[in-house]
Amino acid sequence: MIKAIAIDDESLALEVIKSHASRVPFLTLESTFTDAVLGLEFLKNNPVDLIFLDINMPDISGIDLAALVPKNTLIVFTTAYSDYAVKGFELDALDYLLKPFNLSRFIKACQKAQEWISLQPSQEPVSIFVKTSQGQVRVDFSELLYCEAQGNYVTFQLEQEKILSRMTLSETEKLLPSYFIRTHRSFLANKNQVKVAERHQLRFGNFWVPISSSYLEEVMEKIKLD
Helix, strand or coil: CEEEEEECCCHHHHHHHHHHHCCCCCEEEEEEECCHHHHHHHHHHCCCCEEEEECCCCCCCHHHHHCCCCCCCEEEEEECCHHHHHHHHHCCCCEEEECCCCHHHHHHHHHHHHHHHHCCCCCCCCEEEEEECCEEEEEECCCEEEEEEECCEEEEEECCCEEEECCCHHHHHHHCCCCEEEEECCEEEEHHHCCEECCCEEEECCEEEECCCCCHHHHHHHHHHC
16 A cells, blocks of 8 residues: 655645545545655654655645655655656656646556555655654664553553653554554554563563454464464
8 A cells, every 4th residue: 555645825726635645545645735844754653655745836846845754755746737757757756746636647647656565665664753842752663572552652661761752653653564463452562672571461571452352363474474
């Protein structure tokens, strides 16, 4: 599944992209932004595969914004001005959609993204930055034992420390590699760090997380696969 966002200062243009995206089964449009700066802020903690990006925007042009997005994020420029096409491809844009574009042309751009991604070696993220009261703190997944939901916050439990960030566990789950598994509605565990798997809990040395009955079969199956 391709994860994407769209950035365009015109809300009507975003509605067209939303409509087209809903017809593409292998594409998930995570969010849309009329404010380019907010879109860039979203990307800090929410990596995506693809950005549909308008070029002619008031605060920052799509051309300038493309240089600031995370490396290996695919860009499909969307604009009403064909003059920008050459510049767009100079930036290694995946495609260039000239407004107004129809569903067929939109799907073609998505298929290009799908083909490009399928040719890349699989590589999961190794860390994220989470917002805390002290600022943005890096969490290395190799050191992360588990995540625990506590009201409107999530605790990231490492061997030597814990980090508290205001976010939901569902939001956290989207940012973690595939080896983090849900054991309970309030817990996500790093199966690579598990020392002992019991019927009702997973143990990580001095730490442990519960396994609720609704997740027991799935957890044990995933642990067994290793």
